[in-house]
Amino acid sequence: MTELLAIVTLGLMFSLFLGLLRILRGPGAGNRMLAAQLIGTTGVAMLLLLSLLLDQYALIDVALILALLAAVAAAAFTGQQRESGHD
Amino acid sequence: MTDILASLLIMAGLFFFMAGSIGLLRFPDLYSRLHALTKADNLGLGLLIIGLALHLRDPLIALKLLLIWLAVLAAGATSAHLIARHARRREKHV
Amino acid sequence: MNATMLLIFDALLLASIIGLAWAALASADARRSVILFIAFGLLLAVAWGRLLAPDVALAEAAIGAGLTGALLLAALQWQPRKTADTTNSEQPTHTLLETGFRWLVTLLCAALAGMLAWSLTQIDAGTAKDALANAVAANIDASGVSNPVTAVLLNFRAYDTLLELAVLLTAVLGIFALGPAQAGYRIAGPVFTSLTRWLTPLLILTAGYLLWVGAHAPGGAFQAGATLAAAGVVLRLAGRDQIGLPRGNALRIALGAGVGMFLLVGLALFALGRPFLGYPPAWAGALILLIETAAMLAIAATLVSAFIGGQPTEEKTRC
Numbered sequence: 001m002t003e004l005l006a007i008v009t010l011g012l013m014f015s016l017f018l019g020l021l022r023i024l025r026g027p028g029a030g031n032r033m034l035a036a037q038l039i040g041t042t043g044v045a046m047l048l049l050l051s052l053l054l055d056q057y058a059l060i061d062v063a064l065i066l067a068l069l070a071a072v073a074a075a076a077f078t079g080q081q082r083e084s085g086h087d
Numbered sequence: 088m089t090d091i092l093a094s095l096l097i098m099a100g101l102f103f104f105m106a107g108s109i110g111l112l113r114f115p116d117l118y119s120r121l122h123a124l125t126k127a128d129n130l131g132l133g134l135l136i137i138g139l140a141l142h143l144r145d146p147l148i149a150l151k152l153l154l155i156w157l158a159v160l161a162a163g164a165t166s167a168h169l170i171a172r173h174a175r176r177r178e179k180h181v
Numbered sequence: 182m183n184a185t186m187l188l189i190f191d192a193l194l195l196a197s198i199i200g201l202a203w204a205a206l207a208s209a210d211a212r213r214s215v216i217l218f219i220a221f222g223l224l225l226a227v228a229w230g231r232l233l234a235p236d237v238a239l240a241e242a243a244i245g246a247g248l249t250g251a252l253l254l255a256a257l258q259w260q261p262r263k264t265a266d267t268t269n270s271e272q273p274t275h276t277l278l279e280t281g282f283r284w285l286v287t288l289l290c291a292a293l294a295g296m297l298a299w300s301l302t303q304i305d306a307g308t309a310k311d312a313l314a315n316a317v318a319a320n321i322d323a324s325g326v327s328n329p330v331t332a333v334l335l336n337f338r339a340y341d342t343l344l345e346l347a348v349l350l351t352a353v354l355g356i357f358a359l360g361p362a363q364a365g366y367r368i369a370g371p372v373f374t375s376l377t378r379w380l381t382p383l384l385i386l387t388a389g390y391l392l393w394v395g396a397h398a399p400g401g402a403f404q405a406g407a408t409l410a411a412a413g414v415v416l417r418l419a420g421r422d423q424i425g426l427p428r429g430n431a432l433r434i435a436l437g438a439g440v441g442m443f444l445l446v447g448l449a450l451f452a453l454g455r456p457f458l459g460y461p462p463a464w465a466g467a468l469i470l471l472i473e474t475a476a477m478l479a480i481a482a483t484l485v486s487a488f489i490g491g492q493p494t495e496e497k498t499r500c
Binding site: 004011015016018022028035041045063071073078 | 123128165
């Protein structure tokens with residue numbers, strides 16, 4: 001089983017590498033933000049697999065934090081600030 | 088028996104992650120690329136999590152894994168919506 | 182077999198992190214840099230996990246991947262014109278001073294990297310690596326907690342943590358000196374609003390969990406404080422005026438709570454004839470939890486203050 005986990009972890013890293021090409025290429029901030037989102041999801045999956053592979057169950061908590069905060073960056077990216085002064 | 092099932096699920100999860108990344112790279116525009124994020128990746132994570140939960144056989148950890156999946160699902164759907172709306176507004180302005 | 186695969190994994194992870202860092206620094210467009218930096222933070226959290234440092238991974242996940250990204254994106258929105266200009270001009274012109282600063286930073290970074298590499302060789306050569314770990318392991322029973330990281334941060338080297346909290350307090354003074362806070366965000370659409378409705382309580386709950394679990398597993402005040410702050414950031418992004426940050430004197434108490442509780446406990450022990458912050462072993466666990474709770478509130482209030490970018494204004498009606 002651990003061999004399979006190692007193979008899948010490596011496979012996820014390759015998949016993340018493909019996502020990196022999109023974040024570098026763009027075009028535009030929207031595409032990059034989307035790729036960052038994908039890297040976040042893949043990161044969650046990698047942390048879960050690593051927690052078993054390395055026998056570090058605390059990494060599940062790290063994955064939980066990443067999962068809970070996954071929408072924050074996109075919300076900050078698209079959120080519009082009010083004009084200060086005259087509102 | 089359960090371990091075979093778990094292995095199959097985990098490998099299926101990897102397949103969907105790969106499909107998502109290739110989609111992100113190959114699809115022609117932002118709106119179709121959103122599918123890679125909201126569908127393929129979230130399904131991949133779900134399969135992977137079910138596989139891991141089967142392998143671990145610990146109900147508390149399984150519950151935590153389920154919570155992680157639900158959080159990623161909700162975050163993925165929300166951010167895909169936000170990014171798409173943002174891009175749509177940009178297009179209208181230009 | 183497994184070792185080889187993890188080695189390839191490490192190499193790819195390292196290449197991704199360095200590549201993202203380089204791309205973020207080399208980009209002329211500030212927004213692109215920030216998004217690359219967010220991805221960089223995500224991968225860094227994975228890397229800390231891979232290095233068997235889940236405590237740092239937790240902090241990096243909460244602060245690096247979550248809060249810093251939101252903070253930088255918010256800062257970027259305050260000056261949209263300037264960003265547009267930098268994007269349009271193909272070759273940004275650097276003054277002599279800027280170039281000089283760049284070289285200075287490069288040199289300092291190189292010096293730091295050299296020092297770290299040198300200390301790494303020293304660790305491998307001597308026996309210093311295990312000496313510290315053994316010393317912690319030998320005294321962990323007296324520390325009141327079973328997580329060695331918490332034992333070091335809150336007991337054996339509590340001075341360091343006290344001073345770190347004082348640094349945070351100073352940082353808040355700097356933020357307040359910027360003037361009143363920004364106006365905030367427009368009210369978010371129904372999708373994000375409904376997400377915040379269950380995400381916020383979940384973040385607060387997770388913060389409590391991390392605080393509690395810190396005694397015997399990775400977690401603690403810093404990770405919990407950052408998670409609690411994320412709840413405030415999410416509410417702010419949803420366009421709310423009330424984001425759980427107290428106002429007036431209550432805010433001052435919350436901001437000073439970490440340093441205050443530390444000093445209170447330390448001085449009380451001093452008065453009882455013990456060394457400053459030298460907890461009696463029977464009480465250590467409870468005292469550490471007390472200090473960590475106060476520190477969590479202070480850290481969360483500090484981070485939220487940083488996100489709103491100034492002193493919170495008194496009660497104001499929405500337009």
